[in-house]
Amino acid sequence: TILVLGASGQIGTELTQKLREVYGETNVIASDIREGNAEMMASGPFEIIDATCKETILSVVQKYKVNQVYLLAAMLSATAEKFPQKAWDLNMSSLLAVLDLAKEKHIQQVYWPSSIAVFGSSTPKNNTPQQTIMEPSTVYGISKISGEFWCNYYHQKYGVDVRSIRYPGIISWKTKPGGGTTDYAVDIYFKAIEDKKYECFLSENTRLPMMYMPDAVNATIQLMQEKSENIKIRTSYNLSAIDFTPKEIAAEIQKHVPDFQITYNPDFRQAIADSWPSSINDDHARKDWNWKHNFDLETMTKDILKNLKK
Numbered sequence: 001t002i003l004v005l006g007a008s009g010q011i012g013t014e015l016t017q018k019l020r021e022v023y024g025e026t027n028v029i030a031s032d033i034r035e036g037n038a039e040m041m042a043s044g045p046f047e048i049i050d051a052t053c054k055e056t057i058l059s060v061v062q063k064y065k066v067n068q069v070y071l072l073a074a075m076l077s078a079t080a081e082k083f084p085q086k087a088w089d090l091n092m093s094s095l096l097a098v099l100d101l102a103k104e105k106h107i108q109q110v111y112w113p114s115s116i117a118v119f120g121s122s123t124p125k126n127n128t129p130q131q132t133i134m135e136p137s138t139v140y141g142i143s144k145i146s147g148e149f150w151c152n153y154y155h156q157k158y159g160v161d162v163r164s165i166r167y168p169g170i171i172s173w174k175t176k177p178g179g180g181t182t183d184y185a186v187d188i189y190f191k192a193i194e195d196k197k198y199e200c201f202l203s204e205n206t207r208l209p210m211m212y213m214p215d216a217v218n219a220t221i222q223l224m225q226e227k228s229e230n231i232k233i234r235t236s237y238n239l240s241a242i243d244f245t246p247k248e249i250a251a252e253i254q255k256h257v258p259d260f261q262i263t264y265n266p267d268f269r270q271a272i273a274d275s276w277p278s279s280i281n282d283d284h285a286r287k288d289w290n291w292k293h294n295f296d297l298e299t300m301t302k303d304i305l306k307n308l309k310k
Protein backbone atom coordinates (compact mmCIF):
# COMPACT_ATOMS: atom_id res chain seq x y z
CA THR A 1 0.00 0.00 0.00
CA ILE A 2 0.89 3.66 -0.39
CA LEU A 3 1.00 6.36 2.30
CA VAL A 4 0.74 10.03 1.31
CA LEU A 5 2.06 12.46 3.95
CA GLY A 6 0.77 15.99 3.42
CA ALA A 7 -2.26 14.69 1.52
CA SER A 8 -4.38 17.77 2.36
CA GLY A 9 -2.01 20.18 0.63
CA GLN A 10 -2.11 21.55 -2.94
CA ILE A 11 -0.20 18.68 -4.59
CA GLY A 12 -1.08 16.06 -1.98
CA THR A 13 -4.81 16.45 -2.59
CA GLU A 14 -4.65 15.75 -6.31
CA LEU A 15 -1.82 13.20 -6.07
CA THR A 16 -3.88 11.18 -3.57
CA GLN A 17 -6.91 11.31 -5.88
CA LYS A 18 -4.87 10.07 -8.86
CA LEU A 19 -3.06 7.38 -6.85
CA ARG A 20 -6.43 6.06 -5.69
CA GLU A 21 -7.62 5.89 -9.30
CA VAL A 22 -4.47 4.00 -10.33
CA TYR A 23 -3.98 1.68 -7.32
CA GLY A 24 -7.45 1.44 -5.74
CA GLU A 25 -8.90 3.61 -3.00
CA THR A 26 -8.21 1.24 -0.10
CA ASN A 27 -4.55 0.89 -1.13
CA VAL A 28 -3.77 4.60 -0.71
CA ILE A 29 -3.74 5.96 2.86
CA ALA A 30 -4.04 9.76 2.97
CA SER A 31 -2.61 11.60 5.96
CA ASP A 32 -1.93 15.13 7.13
CA ILE A 33 -1.83 17.28 10.24
CA ARG A 34 -5.42 18.30 9.41
CA GLU A 35 -8.25 16.62 7.56
CA GLY A 36 -8.52 16.98 3.78
CA ASN A 37 -11.41 17.93 1.52
CA ALA A 38 -14.68 16.01 1.60
CA GLU A 39 -13.86 14.02 -1.55
CA MET A 40 -10.59 12.71 -0.09
CA MET A 41 -12.08 11.94 3.31
CA ALA A 42 -14.89 9.95 1.67
CA SER A 43 -12.81 8.05 -0.88
CA GLY A 44 -10.37 6.06 1.24
CA PRO A 45 -8.44 5.64 4.53
CA PHE A 46 -7.24 8.81 6.30
CA GLU A 47 -4.91 9.20 9.33
CA ILE A 48 -3.91 12.35 11.21
CA ILE A 49 -0.08 12.27 11.17
CA ASP A 50 2.50 14.87 12.19
CA ALA A 51 5.03 14.16 9.41
CA THR A 52 7.93 15.13 11.70
CA CYS A 53 7.11 12.24 14.06
CA LYS A 54 8.86 9.05 12.90
CA GLU A 55 7.08 6.83 15.48
CA THR A 56 3.64 7.93 14.31
CA ILE A 57 4.56 7.33 10.66
CA LEU A 58 5.96 3.89 11.54
CA SER A 59 2.80 2.86 13.39
CA VAL A 60 0.67 3.76 10.34
CA VAL A 61 3.18 2.01 8.01
CA GLN A 62 2.80 -1.17 10.11
CA LYS A 63 -1.00 -0.83 10.47
CA TYR A 64 -1.56 -0.74 6.68
CA LYS A 65 1.58 -2.65 5.50
CA VAL A 66 2.79 0.43 3.60
CA ASN A 67 5.63 -0.06 1.12
CA GLN A 68 5.68 3.32 -0.68
CA VAL A 69 5.64 6.77 0.98
CA TYR A 70 5.00 10.03 -0.91
CA LEU A 71 6.14 12.89 1.37
CA LEU A 72 4.33 16.06 0.32
CA ALA A 73 4.27 17.74 3.74
CA ALA A 74 6.25 21.01 3.74
CA MET A 75 6.07 24.73 4.37
CA LEU A 76 6.33 26.66 1.07
CA SER A 77 8.54 29.60 0.15
CA ALA A 78 6.55 32.67 1.20
CA THR A 79 5.32 31.23 4.52
CA ALA A 80 8.77 29.83 5.27
CA GLU A 81 10.22 33.35 5.14
CA LYS A 82 7.85 34.28 7.97
CA PHE A 83 8.67 31.19 10.10
CA PRO A 84 12.25 30.12 9.17
CA GLN A 85 12.92 27.75 12.10
CA LYS A 86 9.52 26.07 11.83
CA ALA A 87 9.96 25.64 8.08
CA TRP A 88 13.42 24.10 8.49
CA ASP A 89 12.21 21.73 11.23
CA LEU A 90 9.13 20.59 9.30
CA ASN A 91 10.82 20.24 5.91
CA MET A 92 13.93 18.46 7.16
CA SER A 93 12.78 16.27 10.06
CA SER A 94 9.92 14.85 7.99
CA LEU A 95 12.35 13.90 5.20
CA LEU A 96 14.93 12.36 7.57
CA ALA A 97 12.21 10.42 9.39
CA VAL A 98 10.97 8.86 6.13
CA LEU A 99 14.50 8.20 4.80
CA ASP A 100 15.35 6.40 8.06
CA LEU A 101 12.23 4.21 7.74
CA ALA A 102 13.45 3.26 4.26
CA LYS A 103 17.02 2.65 5.49
CA GLU A 104 15.58 0.38 8.22
CA LYS A 105 13.59 -1.47 5.50
CA HIS A 106 10.16 -0.61 6.95
CA ILE A 107 9.28 0.82 3.52
CA GLN A 108 10.71 0.11 0.04
CA GLN A 109 10.34 3.36 -1.93
CA VAL A 110 10.13 7.08 -1.19
CA TYR A 111 8.99 10.09 -3.23
CA TRP A 112 10.05 13.53 -2.07
CA PRO A 113 9.53 16.80 -3.99
CA SER A 114 12.22 19.39 -4.50
CA SER A 115 11.68 22.71 -6.25
CA ILE A 116 13.15 25.29 -8.61
CA ALA A 117 13.66 27.16 -5.33
CA VAL A 118 17.02 25.32 -5.03
CA PHE A 119 18.32 27.79 -7.64
CA GLY A 120 19.34 31.34 -6.73
CA SER A 121 20.20 34.68 -8.36
CA SER A 122 23.63 33.36 -9.46
CA THR A 123 22.06 30.44 -11.38
CA PRO A 124 21.79 30.84 -15.19
CA LYS A 125 18.20 32.12 -15.54
CA ASN A 126 17.18 30.71 -18.91
CA ASN A 127 16.97 27.01 -19.74
CA THR A 128 18.54 26.30 -16.33
CA PRO A 129 20.55 23.06 -16.55
CA GLN A 130 20.24 19.99 -14.30
CA GLN A 131 23.69 20.61 -12.79
CA THR A 132 24.64 24.25 -12.24
CA ILE A 133 25.35 26.89 -9.61
CA MET A 134 22.84 26.56 -6.78
CA GLU A 135 22.88 29.32 -4.14
CA PRO A 136 19.29 29.46 -2.79
CA SER A 137 18.40 32.61 -0.85
CA THR A 138 15.14 31.43 0.73
CA VAL A 139 14.62 29.17 3.76
CA TYR A 140 12.46 26.95 1.57
CA GLY A 141 15.21 26.72 -1.08
CA ILE A 142 17.87 25.98 1.57
CA SER A 143 15.68 23.16 2.95
CA LYS A 144 15.09 21.75 -0.52
CA ILE A 145 18.76 21.78 -1.61
CA SER A 146 19.73 20.15 1.71
CA GLY A 147 17.01 17.57 1.24
CA GLU A 148 18.26 16.73 -2.25
CA PHE A 149 21.72 15.89 -0.94
CA TRP A 150 20.26 13.83 1.93
CA CYS A 151 18.25 11.83 -0.63
CA ASN A 152 21.36 11.21 -2.71
CA TYR A 153 23.34 10.26 0.43
CA TYR A 154 20.75 7.72 1.62
CA HIS A 155 20.64 6.23 -1.89
CA GLN A 156 24.42 5.97 -2.32
CA LYS A 157 25.19 4.87 1.26
CA TYR A 158 22.16 2.73 2.21
CA GLY A 159 20.62 1.84 -1.16
CA VAL A 160 17.39 3.69 -0.37
CA ASP A 161 15.16 3.95 -3.47
CA VAL A 162 14.19 7.62 -3.05
CA ARG A 163 13.14 9.66 -6.11
CA SER A 164 12.58 13.37 -6.51
CA ILE A 165 11.42 16.10 -8.90
CA ARG A 166 12.24 19.83 -8.79
CA TYR A 167 8.70 21.08 -9.31
CA PRO A 168 8.20 24.46 -10.98
CA GLY A 169 5.20 26.51 -9.89
CA ILE A 170 2.21 24.15 -9.89
CA ILE A 171 -1.14 25.50 -11.04
CA SER A 172 -4.40 23.91 -9.88
CA TRP A 173 -8.01 24.86 -9.23
CA LYS A 174 -9.14 22.17 -6.74
CA THR A 175 -7.38 23.66 -3.71
CA LYS A 176 -6.86 27.27 -2.67
CA PRO A 177 -3.27 28.67 -2.80
CA GLY A 178 -0.99 27.47 0.04
CA GLY A 179 1.67 30.07 0.74
CA GLY A 180 3.75 29.73 -2.42
CA THR A 181 5.29 32.56 -4.43
CA THR A 182 3.95 31.04 -7.66
CA ASP A 183 0.47 30.90 -6.15
CA TYR A 184 -0.48 34.16 -7.87
CA ALA A 185 -1.06 31.93 -10.91
CA VAL A 186 -3.55 29.83 -8.90
CA ASP A 187 -5.35 32.77 -7.27
CA ILE A 188 -5.71 34.72 -10.53
CA TYR A 189 -8.15 32.16 -11.95
CA PHE A 190 -10.37 32.19 -8.83
CA LYS A 191 -10.38 36.00 -8.80
CA ALA A 192 -11.07 36.20 -12.57
CA ILE A 193 -14.28 34.22 -12.05
CA GLU A 194 -15.32 35.78 -8.71
CA ASP A 195 -14.37 39.46 -9.17
CA LYS A 196 -13.20 39.82 -12.79
CA LYS A 197 -10.13 41.57 -11.35
CA TYR A 198 -6.89 40.59 -9.64
CA GLU A 199 -4.15 42.53 -7.87
CA CYS A 200 -0.93 40.62 -8.60
CA PHE A 201 1.84 40.51 -5.95
CA LEU A 202 4.49 40.07 -8.69
CA SER A 203 5.41 42.56 -11.43
CA GLU A 204 3.98 42.06 -14.92
CA ASN A 205 7.16 40.74 -16.57
CA THR A 206 8.14 38.21 -13.87
CA ARG A 207 8.75 35.07 -15.92
CA LEU A 208 8.58 31.80 -13.93
CA PRO A 209 8.59 28.10 -14.84
CA MET A 210 5.14 26.59 -14.32
CA MET A 211 3.21 23.34 -14.79
CA TYR A 212 -0.45 22.32 -14.69
CA MET A 213 -1.29 19.95 -11.82
CA PRO A 214 -2.30 16.97 -14.02
CA ASP A 215 1.16 17.05 -15.67
CA ALA A 216 2.88 17.27 -12.27
CA VAL A 217 0.84 14.39 -10.81
CA ASN A 218 1.39 12.19 -13.87
CA ALA A 219 5.15 12.92 -13.87
CA THR A 220 5.37 11.97 -10.18
CA ILE A 221 3.64 8.60 -10.65
CA GLN A 222 5.57 7.93 -13.88
CA LEU A 223 8.87 8.55 -12.07
CA MET A 224 7.89 6.16 -9.26
CA GLN A 225 6.88 3.43 -11.75
CA GLU A 226 10.12 3.66 -13.75
CA LYS A 227 12.67 0.83 -13.41
CA SER A 228 15.16 1.81 -10.69
CA GLU A 229 18.20 1.35 -12.94
CA ASN A 230 16.87 4.07 -15.28
CA ILE A 231 16.84 6.67 -12.49
CA LYS A 232 20.28 8.16 -12.97
CA ILE A 233 19.73 11.26 -10.80
CA ARG A 234 19.15 10.70 -7.09
CA THR A 235 19.30 14.32 -5.95
CA SER A 236 16.28 15.62 -7.90
CA TYR A 237 15.20 15.89 -11.55
CA ASN A 238 14.65 19.22 -13.27
CA LEU A 239 11.17 19.16 -14.78
CA SER A 240 9.70 21.71 -17.14
CA ALA A 241 6.47 22.33 -19.01
CA ILE A 242 5.65 26.02 -19.59
CA ASP A 243 6.83 29.42 -18.42
CA PHE A 244 4.90 32.66 -18.44
CA THR A 245 4.60 36.14 -16.92
CA PRO A 246 1.59 37.64 -15.06
CA LYS A 247 0.97 39.75 -18.17
CA GLU A 248 0.82 36.66 -20.40
CA ILE A 249 -1.51 34.65 -18.15
CA ALA A 250 -3.79 37.68 -17.76
CA ALA A 251 -4.00 38.03 -21.56
CA GLU A 252 -4.86 34.33 -21.86
CA ILE A 253 -7.63 34.70 -19.26
CA GLN A 254 -8.99 37.77 -21.08
CA LYS A 255 -9.66 35.55 -24.12
CA HIS A 256 -12.34 33.87 -21.93
CA VAL A 257 -13.23 36.73 -19.52
CA PRO A 258 -12.94 39.83 -21.79
CA ASP A 259 -13.47 42.39 -19.02
CA PHE A 260 -10.95 40.80 -16.63
CA GLN A 261 -8.58 43.45 -15.24
CA ILE A 262 -5.17 42.87 -13.64
CA THR A 263 -3.24 45.40 -11.54
CA TYR A 264 0.25 44.99 -10.06
CA ASN A 265 1.38 45.61 -6.49
CA PRO A 266 4.64 43.67 -5.94
CA ASP A 267 5.38 42.70 -2.31
CA PHE A 268 8.13 40.73 -0.48
CA ARG A 269 7.50 37.78 -2.79
CA GLN A 270 8.95 39.71 -5.77
CA ALA A 271 12.48 39.25 -4.37
CA ILE A 272 11.84 35.50 -4.01
CA ALA A 273 10.58 35.24 -7.60
CA ASP A 274 13.51 37.32 -8.91
CA SER A 275 15.94 34.81 -7.37
CA TRP A 276 14.42 31.90 -9.35
CA PRO A 277 15.00 30.86 -13.00
CA SER A 278 12.70 31.91 -15.81
CA SER A 279 12.83 28.55 -17.62
CA ILE A 280 14.20 25.08 -16.92
CA ASN A 281 16.02 22.45 -19.00
CA ASP A 282 14.66 18.97 -18.33
CA ASP A 283 16.53 16.89 -20.94
CA HIS A 284 17.61 14.37 -18.27
CA ALA A 285 14.02 13.60 -17.24
CA ARG A 286 12.95 13.30 -20.87
CA LYS A 287 15.91 10.98 -21.61
CA ASP A 288 15.95 8.82 -18.43
CA TRP A 289 12.23 8.18 -17.98
CA ASN A 290 10.52 9.53 -21.10
CA TRP A 291 8.84 12.52 -19.45
CA LYS A 292 6.77 14.89 -21.57
CA HIS A 293 4.17 17.46 -20.57
CA ASN A 294 0.66 17.72 -22.10
CA PHE A 295 -0.67 21.15 -21.09
CA ASP A 296 0.43 24.57 -22.31
CA LEU A 297 -0.86 27.98 -21.08
CA GLU A 298 -3.76 27.96 -23.53
CA THR A 299 -5.06 24.44 -22.81
CA MET A 300 -4.47 24.82 -19.05
CA THR A 301 -6.45 28.08 -18.96
CA LYS A 302 -9.32 26.53 -20.93
CA ASP A 303 -9.44 23.53 -18.57
CA ILE A 304 -9.31 25.58 -15.37
CA LEU A 305 -11.94 28.15 -16.38
CA LYS A 306 -14.23 25.38 -17.69
CA ASN A 307 -14.09 23.74 -14.25
CA LEU A 308 -14.35 26.95 -12.22
CA LYS A 309 -17.37 28.14 -14.21
CA LYS A 310 -19.32 24.95 -13.35
Ligand code: VAH
Nearest residue numbers: 076077115168180181182
Ligand atom coordinates in the same frame (compact mmCIF):
# COMPACT_ATOMS: atom_id res chain seq x y z
C1 VAH B 1 6.35 27.97 -3.88
N1 VAH B 1 4.80 26.66 -5.24
O1 VAH B 1 5.98 28.95 -4.48
C2 VAH B 1 6.04 26.60 -4.48
C3 VAH B 1 7.14 26.17 -5.39
C4 VAH B 1 8.67 26.86 -7.24
C5 VAH B 1 7.55 27.27 -6.37
O2 VAH B 1 8.23 25.71 -4.70
O3 VAH B 1 6.96 28.04 -2.86
